[in-house]
Amino acid sequence: MKLYDLEPSGNCYKIRLLASLMQKDLELEAVDFLEGAHKRSPVIDLNPWGQVPVLVDGEVVLRDSQAILVYLARQYGGHAWWPEGAAQQGDVMQWLSTAANEIQNGPGAARLVDKFSAPLNKPQALAVNDGILPLLEAHLSQHDWLALGRPTIADIAVFPYVALAHEGGIDLSSYTSILNWFERIKALDNFIPMSGI
Template identity: 40%
Template sequence: MSQSAIKLYGFPLSGHSHRAELMLSLLGLPMEFVLVDLKQGAHKSAEFTATVNSFGQVPAIDDNGNVVADSNAILVYLATKYGNGQWLPSDPLGQARVQRWLSAAAGQLHAGPATARLVTVFGADVDAASAIERAHALLALVEQQLSETCYLAGEQPSIADVAFYTYVAHAPEGNVSLADYPQVRAWLSSIEALPGFVGMPRTVIGLQTP
């Protein structure tokens, strides 16, 4: 039986949405993209919060009636169900190494590169200088890690790399230069060379904050 399309509720310029889209594409899974218009507040509507994600955020997926929200939770779900052990290690140490970077994706990555990008792309009223400073502090750590291993959690790509890719690749949109991070740039190229890779649109146009 062929795999039915997995619905992805997202927004094209959301890095969190792109994480899920990238994972679906890397796994070769059929996808139906359901646009959630953040500019119109669709993610906060009564219908969306009641049926898709009570937190009022994108992305979320619907896999044949199984609804999973939160980008990192989606990565874990997809890797566990469809990844054949490739994207999430089965051993405790390997899983812990991946989880470390998933936590950083929800913390330092969000507070740094993602927040800096919110200013230029979505017009967010936040302290851009502080976000840029946090971004460079994180990128220095990523650069160090990638000088020791090919990928964030080891020698093979994992969902840790998928969680980090988008906001690092699009960091320059938030005035965060990658010029001083050759290992990071090489890592981005290696992710982009993976079979099934799909990118997120690049933009620096101003939008209203969702």
């Protein structure tokens, strides 16, 4: 199983982290983003969007970190990371949507501006951030995990760009429930870090 990977990408890290937590081997294929390798073969052939991560597992080729998380969790993790019931799947899925929307466009976008000089609107990213972090803090003040009372891919999807928020100039020091959640994730067996986390 091969992952076309970019080390500083939180979306790629989600996949590396879940694979490690499940003790599933990944062959990492580094993509030289600065040299435009994501816009050339083989990446562009596998993902016409020209983005990473891309997962290749036999005949299965998937783009988008949330979709890859669902696939890996269901294919190799049984129901430990991705539940069976419809309501339970919906509970997890709403957090995957949050990761792809508010987290990506809030702390994720602020980090892209500060760390990589991305041509994004940082005030808009901070406004999104200021909306989502209090909601996340309130939820985690009542729950140890985002969904189902246990670690799931909901936590793996949301964690990276919130944990990297400091790289976008966002101060998390007042969000004690979020910081405690970080520590619970880091305490999971086979947790692996990335630069900045």
